[in-house]
Amino acid sequence: MKLSEDELHAYVDDRLDAEGRRAVEALLVQAPEDAARVAAYREQNAALHAAFDPVLDEPVPDHLRHISTTRHAPRVAVAAGWLALGAVIGWFANSLLTDRPHALLSFSRQAALAHAVYSPEVRHPVEVGAAEQEHLVNWLSKRVGAKLRAPVLTAEGYELVGGRLLPGESGAVAQFMYQDGKGKRLTLYVSRLAGKQRDTAFRFSQEEKVSVFYWIDGALGYALSGELPKADLLNVATTVYKQLNP
C-alpha cells in the first residue's frame, strides 16, 4: 500500500488521530523518500515559525491599533477633521482656488516621484549622510546655485538622514531626507526655479500614496513629501517654512 499525498501532509500537520498516525508511520518506514519529505516539510513549518513568530511580539503600530478601536461613529469626527483641515489649508493657501500653474504642478509631481523612488531605499537612501551635514549643505547649495539649509525637524520627531542631488527641469535639485523613530521617511525637494516666480502659499497635491505640500519662496521651490496624513504633513511643512524664514 502506498502513502497518499493527503495522508502525508495531514501527518506533517498533525491532523491525524493516533490510529492514522501509526498507519502513516508504518508506511514511512518502507518509503525513505517520503520520510525525507515529511522531515523537510516539518522543518519548513518550524522554520516559518522561527522566522515569523517574532512579529507576534512586536508592538502593534498606533495607526493599526487605532483602526480597530475606531467605531462607526467617528466617521462624523473624521468628516469634521477634514473640514477643519480644509479651513487650515484655506488659511495658508489663499490662492488655492486660483489656477495651478503647470510648471508648479509638475514640480510637485517630480518631488513625489523622487520621494517614491528614494525613500524606500534601504542601503543607499542618500548620497551624503547627516554625519557630514556641513559638507552636504555646502555641496548641494553650490550645485543648486542658492544658499540652502536643512531644517531641523527633531521637534516633529524626524532626524536628518542626509541628502542627494537630482536632475530637475531647470537644473540640479536637492533632496533632503528625514526619518522618524519608526523608519517613516519625509523628503524635502528644493529646486531653483527658472524665470521670475512670485511667492506662493502652501499648495497640496496627492500623487498616489505620496502627499506633497509645496510652495515657492524667493527663487526656490520647495516640496515636502511623505506618506502620512495631510494634517501631519502640513504640521511639518509649517515648521520647515518657519525655519527657512526666521
Added chain:
Amino acid sequence: MNPERIAEHIPRLRRYARALAGDQHAADDLVQDTLERAINKGHLWRPGSDLRAWLFAIMHNVFVNQLRSRQAHPVDALDEDALPAVAPTDGARLEIRDLQTALAMLSPEQREVVLLVGLEQLTYAEASHALGIPIGTVMSRLFRGRERLRLLVTGAQPIPALKIVK
C-alpha cells in the same frame, strides 16, 4: 461586533502578512486595509463563527486586489533588500537558502496555502473557507508549494525566472 475583539487578532494578522507580503511596509499596508474592511463590514460577520478565519478571508481578498492593482501599475520604487539575494553557483543553478527569498518565489496562491497551513495552523477546511476554494485545491496547492519550497531551500531547483548567459 466589538472592534476590540478584532484588535486581539492584529499580531497574528501581522505575522501572516509579513510572511505573505515579504517586507514590513507592504505587510502593514495589507493589515491596515484588512482591518478597515473588517470594521466596515463588521455587520456581515456571523456571531459565533470563527472571527480569525473571517479576518484571514478578508485579508485574502485585500491581498488579491493589491496584486491585481500592482500588476496594473508597476511599482516605481525597488527595494534592493526585497529582491531575491541569489548568487550563481555551478553552471545554471542558483542556490537559495534564505527562507523568505524562497517564499517570495512561490506563486502567491501557493504561498497563501503554505503559510495558512504551516504558519497559521489553519485546518485544511479553514484554509479552504478563508481562500474561497475547494479543499482539493487547497491540498494540491499545498503539495506543490511545499515541494517547490523544499527544492528551492535545498538548492535543488534552478530559478526559472533568471537566465544565466554563458
